[in-house]
Amino acid sequence: MTDPMIDGFRQTGRPCLATALVAAVCAALAGAAQGAPKPAKVTCASCHRAEAQSQPKTPMGIGIELPPNQQPLETHPKLTVEENGYHYSVERKNGVSSYTVSDASGTLTLPVRYAFGVDNLTFVLEYQGHFYESLVSYYKKIEGLGITMGDDKIRPHDLTEAMGRQTSDQEIKACFTCHGTGGVSQGKLTLDSLRPGLTCEHCHAGADAHMQALTGGKPAPIPRKLGEMAAEEMSNFCGQCHRTWETVVGLRLFGEKNVRFQPYRLANSQCFLGDDKRIRCTACHDPHVDLVREEASYDRACLSCHTVSQKTCPVANKNCVSCHMPKVEVAGTPAVFTDHQIRVVHPGEPYPQ
Amino acid sequence: MLRALSGTAVLWTIVSIVAHAATFDELAAEAATARRGNRIPEAIELYRQAVQLRASWVEGWWFLGTLSYATYQYAGCEAAFDEFVKLDDKRALAWSLLGLCEFETGKYDPALDHLRQGLAGKDLAPEVEAGVRFHYGLLLTRAGLFDAGNRELARYARGGAHEPMLIQGLGLNALHQSLLPKEAPAESLDAVTKAGEAARCWIVGENEKAEAGFQDLVKEYPAVLGVHYLYGTYLSYSRPEDAMAELRRELELNPGNADAGARLALLLVHANDFSSALPYAKKAVAERPNDALAEYAYGEVLLGTEDLQPAIARLEAAERLDPAALEYHMALKGAYSRAGRHDDARREWRLSMDLATGKTHDRPHD
Numbered sequence: 175m176t177d178p179m180i181d182g183f184r185q186t187g188r189p190c191l192a193t194a195l196v197a198a199v200c201a202a203l204a205g206a207a208q209g210a211p212k213p214a215k216v217t218c219a220s221c222h223r224a225e226a227q228s229q230p231k232t233p234m235g236i237g238i239e240l241p242p243n244q245q246p247l248e249t250h251p252k253l254t255v256e257e258n259g260y261h262y263s264v265e266r267k268n269g270v271s272s273y274t275v276s277d278a279s280g281t282l283t284l285p286v287r288y289a290f291g292v293d294n295l296t297f298v299l300e301y302q303g304h305f306y307e308s309l310v311s312y313y314k315k316i317e318g319l320g321i322t323m324g325d326d327k328i329r330p331h332d333l334t335e336a337m338g339r340q341t342s343d344q345e346i347k348a349c350f351t352c353h354g355t356g357g358v359s360q361g362k363l364t365l366d367s368l369r370p371g372l373t374c375e376h377c378h379a380g381a382d383a384h385m386q387a388l389t390g391g392k393p394a395p396i397p398r399k400l401g402e403m404a405a406e407e408m409s410n411f412c413g414q415c416h417r418t419w420e421t422v423v424g425l426r427l428f429g430e431k432n433v434r435f436q437p438y439r440l441a442n443s444q445c446f447l448g449d450d451k452r453i454r455c456t457a458c459h460d461p462h463v464d465l466v467r468e469e470a471s472y473d474r475a476c477l478s479c480h481t482v483s484q485k486t487c488p489v490a491n492k493n494c495v496s497c498h499m500p501k502v503e504v505a506g507t508p509a510v511f512t513d514h515q516i517r518v519v520h521p522g523e524p525y526p527q
Numbered sequence: 528m529l530r531a532l533s534g535t536a537v538l539w540t541i542v543s544i545v546a547h548a549a550t551f552d553e554l555a556a557e558a559a560t561a562r563r564g565n566r567i568p569e570a571i572e573l574y575r576q577a578v579q580l581r582a583s584w585v586e587g588w589w590f591l592g593t594l595s596y597a598t599y600q601y602a603g604c605e606a607a608f609d610e611f612v613k614l615d616d617k618r619a620l621a622w623s624l625l626g627l628c629e630f631e632t633g634k635y636d637p638a639l640d641h642l643r644q645g646l647a648g649k650d651l652a653p654e655v656e657a658g659v660r661f662h663y664g665l666l667l668t669r670a671g672l673f674d675a676g677n678r679e680l681a682r683y684a685r686g687g688a689h690e691p692m693l694i695q696g697l698g699l700n701a702l703h704q705s706l707l708p709k710e711a712p713a714e715s716l717d718a719v720t721k722a723g724e725a726a727r728c729w730i731v732g733e734n735e736k737a738e739a740g741f742q743d744l745v746k747e748y749p750a751v752l753g754v755h756y757l758y759g760t761y762l763s764y765s766r767p768e769d770a771m772a773e774l775r776r777e778l779e780l781n782p783g784n785a786d787a788g789a790r791l792a793l794l795l796v797h798a799n800d801f802s803s804a805l806p807y808a809k810k811a812v813a814e815r816p817n818d819a820l821a822e823y824a825y826g827e828v829l830l831g832t833e834d835l836q837p838a839i840a841r842l843e844a845a846e847r848l849d850p851a852a853l854e855y856h857m858a859l860k861g862a863y864s865r866a867g868r869h870d871d872a873r874r875e876w877r878l879s880m881d882l883a884t885g886k887t888h889d890r891p892h893d
Contacts, residue, residue: 344765361768379799406864420857423883441864441876448864448872527884 216388218374218381225462230371232464237353237371239289242269246295246312247286255310255319258329260336262310262319264297273297273308275337282333290353294509296322298349299338305346306338313508324431326506352415377411377461401456406441406448412455413437428527433502439514442526445479446516452478469493551580555587567594571603578610585614589621596624601631619648623659630662635707639666657683661693668700669707673786674820675849676700681730689727691720697730698723702753703786718748722757729761737761745773752780756787767794785815789824796824801831812841819849827858835866853882 219226229235239245244266247253251266263274264286271286288298289312297308309330311322322339330336341349350357350368355376357368374381380397387394403411410418417427417435419442432438437455440446446453458475459465466472476494480486489497495512500519503510515526558573574591578584592607605628611621623645629638642663645651651659664679677700683693695708698719704711711719725740741758748754759773774791777784788811795804808828811821826841839862846855860875880886 342765344767404865406861410861420854420861423857423879424853426883428884446864447867447869448861449867527880 214389216385218385220385220388222374226374228464229374229462232461233292234461235371236292237290238368239292239295240368240370241271241285241287244271244286244289244295246293246314247271247289250312250317253312253319257310257321258336260330260333264312264319273299273337275309275333277333277336280333282337284337290349297338298341298346301334301337305341307341307349308338309336311507315510316508320508321506323434323504323507323509403454404449404451405446405454408454408456409437409441409448430502430525431504432527433504433511433513433525434509436514440516443514443516469496551577551584554580555584558587558590562590562594567598570594571598571600575603578607582610583614585611588614592621592624596628601628604628605632605634617648619645619650620655621645622648623651623655627659627662630666635666635669639663639670642666657686661688661696664700665692665696665707668696669705669710671703671705672849673700673703674852678851684727684730694723694727695719696723697726701726701757702751703756703784704753715751718744718751718754721747722754725761726757750780752784753777755780756784756790759787760790763790763794767797770794783814785811785818785821788814789818789821792824792828796827796831799831801828804828805832817848819845819852819855822848823852823855823858826862830858830862830865835862838862839866851882853879856882 217226239247247264247266253264255262259277261276265272265274271289272283273286274281274283276282282301284299284301286297287300289295290298291311293314295312297311299306299308307322307325309322309325309328310319312318313320325339328335328339347358347361347363350363350365352372354371355369355373357363357365359367377400378397380395384394384397400408400411410420413419413421413435416437417432419438421427422432422435422438427435440453440455443453451457452475457478458472470493472495473492476498480494487494497519498516499512499514501510502513502525517526554573554577558570558577561567561570561573571591571594574587574594578587578591581587588607588611592604592611595601595604595607605625608621608625608628611618612625615621622641626638626641626643626645629635629641642659645659646656646663660679661683664676664683667673667676667679670676677697680693680697680700684697692708695711695716698721699706699708699711701722702719704715704719721740721744725737725744728734728737728740738761741761744754745758755773755777759770759777762770762773771791771794774787774794777787778791781787788807792804792808792811795801795807804824805828808821808825811818812825815821822841823845826838826845829835829838829841839859842855842859842862845852846859849855856875856879860872860879863869863872863875
């Protein structure tokens with residue numbers, strides 16, 4: 175797809191419309207600042223109002239629930255579950271949540287500082303200088319606690335192991351990088367400056383410099399237009415957090431648990447063509463707005479390739495995802511995911527790894 | 528025990544054989560009887576005489592070779608299987624035994640080639656295959672094909688082996704020294720062994736021991752070539768910033784270590800710092816032409832800078848040089864996919880999945 179701004183530049187040989195717009199914005203902002211003690215501060219919302227307003231309310235915009243705002247724990251002030259012979263509870267008192275595991279040998283209680291996720295919450299706990307992923311998580315579907323996804327094979331031998339799985343240095347940095355902003359700086363954890371969720375800069379590298387330059391009334395370099403990416407490149411881009419195809423294959427993360435790694439699943443689809451924009455992540459999902467759950471709303475994306483002139487589905491002409499992207503319940507947990515490996519699903523066939 | 532046979536006894540055996548046997552059929556029958564009766568030296572001599580009378584006797588060469596191997600007579604075994612494979616080149620065990628004998632007699636280049644042919648046959652018994660892969664891994668290391676060698680030695684180590692020859696082989700491989708354990712200078716043996724033991728712990732998932740081992744190695748042998756490369760490689764999976772520092776130290780000590788440059792370039796690619804990665808990748812391919820890792824790193828840098836066609840050429844070169852490396856197939860899948868080469872992307876997708884899921888055993892290195 176061509177960009178009319180770029181085409182305009184190519185055709186006329188004059189500065190493109192984008193540059194002209196930037197200059198106009200700079201002039202307007204500088205003008206607004208004239209006579210004022212400080213220049214007007216430019217934010218993303220100054221120009222991208224709709225995206226800047228809606229994105230912070232999305233799951234990516236929230237990312238982590240930090241105290242005291244840990245919403246599901248506020249509405250469920252006492253959660254308990256028995257797993258592997260241990261008793262777990264997550265209790266909220268006076269605006270503070272704590273995570274407790276106990277057995278006949280004793281009790282271990284830790285504060286819940288980091289609740290990762292939005293509807294489903296996994297707790298990252300600090301204990302004796304190390305970080306742990308809690309062995310039980312909160313699941314919205316059951317409004318209660320269950321074994322954390324991926325940890326169902328763990329059989330704890332003591333209270334510490336029952337409390338959680340110790341994370342590696344690299345893993346914990348990846349957690350905070352993908353769920354928050356400012357938690358990792360120059361390769362080190364900087365949790366004092368952690369803010370929940372992903373800000374614009376996270377995906378739009380250069381956005382902060384862009385805004386600073388504009389605030390100073392100068393022309394600013396424009397961050398890369400991510401809309402130029404086709405499927406393969408975007409899959410790798412989003413996969414930095416949602417796991418790339420290469421990551422899953424390289425680490426041999428096979429089995430139905432990999433259903434939550436959407437870029438990997440999508441890239442396994444027969445219809446995934448890396449140079450095509452019609453099958454890239456944003457063909458279906460706008461990351462600036464909340465996830466759309468109406469199945470019919472995705473038909474438009476399917477029909478952008480599967481037109482009436484091509485071989486079409488013999489069963490239905492709407493709600494394509496209801497058959498071709500089945501829901502998968504991950505064994506051992508109450509979590510359900512949409513399988514992004516688009517395919518003709520045959521009854522009883524095993525999960526394609 | 529058999530080695531302990533006195534020269535007199537052997538001479539007596541040979542004299543008695545020559546005195547009794549005459550025709551091919553008689554020799555063949557007597558050889559089989561001796562073999563079944565576990566009279567191995569006598570059987571070997573009878574088979575030797577029989578194949579001299581009839582050089583096209585495949586079974587004779589086979590038994591001459593296997594009995595010689597069983598009695599550590601590697602030169603005789605090698606000669607027998609050299610003739611055998613001319614008559615029947617489909618037997619993986621024959622190629623493997625030929626290669627193993629050549630390993631013992633010091634003919635390392637043909638040994639590498641013949642062990643590769645043996646492994647390509649895919650019909651070796653698991654316990655034989657393990658031994659063949661171990662020797663193959665040592666020879667790949669000697670040939671400077673460190674990544675391919677590491678895969679073979681690691682597979683052997685994962686089976687629970689930890690004999691000194693394996694540890695030393697792993698150490699030489701890890702330090703990128705193109706030597707067999709028996710060729711390692713005595714003064715470097717301690718560093719090699721410590722590197723090998725730490726590498727073994729890493730391979731089998733004993734990470735605390737591995738980390739401690741690598742730290743001790745760096746502290747004790749900071750000037751030994753390959754030590755910082757090894758520690759940097761280990762750290763690259765968990766602490767990339769520290770890994771980069773170690774790789775830079777290695778390059779200060781040994782600017783010609785192309786793989787250190789290549790690994791550093793890859794870490795910079797993962798940090799999206801393509802402009803810093805480029806000179807390291809370029810230098811790596813210039814320093815070591817036909818190095819799969821260097822080609823791969825350069826290909827990944829070029830992918831990052833959107834130079835798609837040159838990137839594909841580099842990644843194809845890497846895959847050609849080391850077709851058993853999963854990473855190269857995965858990178859090519861992505862590159863073809865971006866380039867709109869859908870059939871090629873699908874093929875690499877399948878190859879990657881087969882390698883990752885074990886449906887395809889690692890193809891021997893070409």
